[in-house]
Amino acid sequence: MARSAKAAVIGCGVTGISTVSHIVNDDRYTANIQLDMYDNEVMAGKGPAYQRDSGHLLINIPSGEMYLDDDGSDYIQWLEANDYPAVRYTSREQFGEYTRDKMESLVRDNENVHFIPGMVEDVRFDSGTGQFKLTADGMDKVYDFVFLTMGMLRYSDPYSLEGEEGYIQDPYPVEEVLDDLEGETGIIGSGLSAIDCARFLLLGNKKERVFIFSRSGEMPSVRGAHADIRLQYFTKGTLCSLVENDEIPLSSLKQLFMREMEANGIDHSLLWRRTGDTIQDLKYDMAHPEAVGRLHHLIMALNPIFSEVFQYLSRTDKRKFMKEYHPLIDENHSPMPKEAAEKLVEWAEDGRLVIVDGMENVAAGDRFSIRTDEGENYRIDTLINATGPVKDIEKDMNGLIGALHDHQLIGRNEFGGIMVDRRRNVISPNVGTLKGMFALGGLTVGADYMSTSVWILIQNTKKLAGQFYDQLT
Numbered sequence: 150m151a152r153s154a155k156a157a158v159i160g161c162g163v164t165g166i167s168t169v170s171h172i173v174n175d176d177r178y179t180a181n182i183q184l185d186m187y188d189n190e191v192m193a194g195k196g197p198a199y200q201r202d203s204g205h206l207l208i209n210i211p212s213g214e215m216y217l218d219d220d221g222s223d224y225i226q227w228l229e230a231n232d233y234p235a236v237r238y239t240s241r242e243q244f245g246e247y248t249r250d251k252m253e254s255l256v257r258d259n260e261n262v263h264f265i266p267g268m269v270e271d272v273r274f275d276s277g278t279g280q281f282k283l284t285a286d287g288m289d290k291v292y293d294f295v296f297l298t299m300g301m302l303r304y305s306d307p308y309s310l311e312g313e314e315g316y317i318q319d320p321y322p323v324e325e326v327l328d329d330l331e332g333e334t335g336i337i338g339s340g341l342s343a344i345d346c347a348r349f350l351l352l353g354n355k356k357e358r359v360f361i362f363s364r365s366g367e368m369p370s371v372r373g374a375h376a377d378i379r380l381q382y383f384t385k386g387t388l389c390s391l392v393e394n395d396e397i398p399l400s401s402l403k404q405l406f407m408r409e410m411e412a413n414g415i416d417h418s419l420l421w422r423r424t425g426d427t428i429q430d431l432k433y434d435m436a437h438p439e440a441v442g443r444l445h446h447l448i449m450a451l452n453p454i455f456s457e458v459f460q461y462l463s464r465t466d467k468r469k470f471m472k473e474y475h476p477l478i479d480e481n482h483s484p485m486p487k488e489a490a491e492k493l494v495e496w497a498e499d500g501r502l503v504i505v506d507g508m509e510n511v512a513a514g515d516r517f518s519i520r521t522d523e524g525e526n527y528r529i530d531t532l533i534n535a536t537g538p539v540k541d542i543e544k545d546m547n548g549l550i551g552a553l554h555d556h557q558l559i560g561r562n563e564f565g566g567i568m569v570d571r572r573r574n575v576i577s578p579n580v581g582t583l584k585g586m587f588a589l590g591g592l593t594v595g596a597d598y599m600s601t602s603v604w605i606l607i608q609n610t611k612k613l614a615g616q617f618y619d620q621l622t
C-alpha cells in the first residue's frame with residue numbers, strides 16, 4: 150500500500166484538474182492520498198482561457214481533440230449530453246463548462262479530493278521534514294507534495310503603457326472589457342489573442358474598423374486538412390541513440406526533421422512560405438489545405454517527442470534553435486480555424502481590419518501615437534494589449550511567484566518560466582531538487598517546448614502523476 154501523503158495542487162485549470170484526475174484514476178490510488186485543489190472560485194475548473202465570455206471566442210483545436218480523459222470522444226459526448234451542437238470548433242466558454250464539470254465530479258466522487266477556494270499566497274519548505282507549509286487566506290496547512298499548476302505568468306506590457314487612459318492591459322473577458330470602447334481602436338499583437346479581440350469587435354459590430362499593430366504582422370497559419378503522419382526518423386528510439394554525454398546536438402535534430410518532412414511528402418519550402426503580406430499568407434494556406442495540413446500534423450506528431458528532447462539540447466543549441474527555427478515551428482503549431490481566417494480576409498478586403506506591421510514605438514498623450522519602421526504614424530484612441538503573457542518570472546514578482554522566488558524555492562529559466570529537472574521536479578537555487586514539488590504548464594515553458602495546448606498538457610500530466618507515484622513508493 151502506498152504511504153499516506155497530503156498533496157496541494159495550486160491552480161485548477163486544465164493542468165491541475167488533469168493531474169488530479171490521473172492520480173485518482175491510477176491503480177496505485179488509495180484512501181491514504183489526500184488532494185487539496187486551490188484556486189479562486191471564478192477561475193477554478195476553467196482557467197483564464199475558458200471562462201465565461203463571448204461565444205465568438207473559439208477553441209483553436211477541433212472538439213474531437215480537446216478532452217481531459219483518456220477517452221478522446223469525452224468532450225464530444227459531453228456536448229451531446231448537454232444538448233450543445235458537437236461542432237468542429239466550439240466556443241471556449243463551452244469547453245470551460247466541460248472542464249469545470251470534470252473538476253466538480255472529481256471532488257464529488259472522491260472524498261479525499263477537496264477544492265479549497267482561494268489563492269495560495271505563500272509556500273515555505275522545511276528541509277528537516279521535507280514538507281511544505283502553504284498559506285492561503287491567512288491559514289497555514291502542511292503538505293508532503295505541492296504541484297505548481299498555476300498557468301501563465303502575468304500579461305506583458307511591452308510598451309510600458311499600463312495605467313494610461315484608453316489602454317487595455319489585458320483584454321479578457323472581452324465581453325466585459327471590450328464592450329464599449331472609445332474612438333479609433335487598435336490592438337497590439339497579431340497572435341490568437343489579437344484575433345479574439347478583432348473577432349469580438351467586428352463580428353459583434355462593436356466597431357466599424359479596427360487596427361492590428363505588430364512588429365512582424367504575422368498571424369498563426371490556417372489549419373489545413375487532416376493528414377496521417379507516420380514517424381520514421383524523428384522517433385524516440387533514434388533520438389535516444391543520439392544522446393551522448395547527456396546531450397543531443399541540434400544539427401542531428403535538424404537532419405532528422407528534414408528527413409521526416411521528405412518521408413511524409415512535405416516540401417521543405419513550406420517552412421519558408423511566408424511573404425510578409427499577412428492576408429496573402431492566409432490565402433495561401435487556405436488554397437493549399439492538403440500540403441499545409443501535412444506540415445501541421447507533422448509538427449503536432451513531433452510535439453510530444455520534441456517537448457522531451459528539448460531538455461537534451463545544450464544552452465547554445467537551445468538559443469540557436471529559439472532564434473532560427475522556433476519562429477518557423479511556432480507559425481505552424483497552433484493554426485487558426487479556416488472559418489476565422491475567412492472572416493479576417495473578408496474584413497481586411499472591406500477595410501474593416503487594417504493590419505500594420507513594422508510597429509516600432511507607441512507614445513501616449515491625448516491619443517496614442519504609433520510609429521512604424523517606415524515612418525508611418527497612426528493615431529489611436531483605445532489601444533488593446535493582446536501580446537500575451539511574459540515568460541520571464543522576474544517580470545512577475547507579485548503574488549506567489551514572487552514569494553517562491555524570494556524563498557529561493559524557484560529559480561529563473563532563461564528560456565522562460567522556472568528551472569525543473571526532467572521529471573518536472575522544481576529545482577531550488579537554495580535547496581536543490583525538491584522531490585516533493587512539481588511544476589507543469591505555463592511555469593515550465595522553458596523546459597517543455599510548445600506544451601501548453603490541452604492535448605499535450607494532458608499527456609504530460611499523466612507522466613506527472615506517474616512521477617508522483619514513483620516518489621511515493
Ligand SMILES: Cc1cc2nc3c(=O)[nH]c(=O)nc-3n(C[C@H](O)[C@H](O)[C@H](O)COP(=O)(O)OP(=O)(O)OC[C@H]3O[C@@H](n4cnc5c(N)ncnc54)[C@H](O)[C@@H]3O)c2cc1C
Pocket residue numbers: 159160161162163164165187188189192193194195196197198199207208209210241267268269270298299300301342548549589590591601602603604606
Ligand atoms: C486566450 C487563450 C486561448 C487558448 N485557447 C486554446 C485552445 O483553443 N486550445 C488549446 O489546446 N489551448 C488553448 N490555450 C492554451 C491554454 O494555455 C491551455 O489550453 C490551458 O488552458 C492551460 O491550462 P493550465 O491549467 O496550465 O493553466 P490555466 O488555465 O492558466 O490555469 C491556471 C490556474 O491557476 C490559478 N492560479 C494561479 N496562481 C494561483 C495561486 N497562487 N493560487 C491558486 N490558484 C492559482 C489560476 O487562477 C488559473 O485558474 C489558450 C490559452 C489562452 C490564454
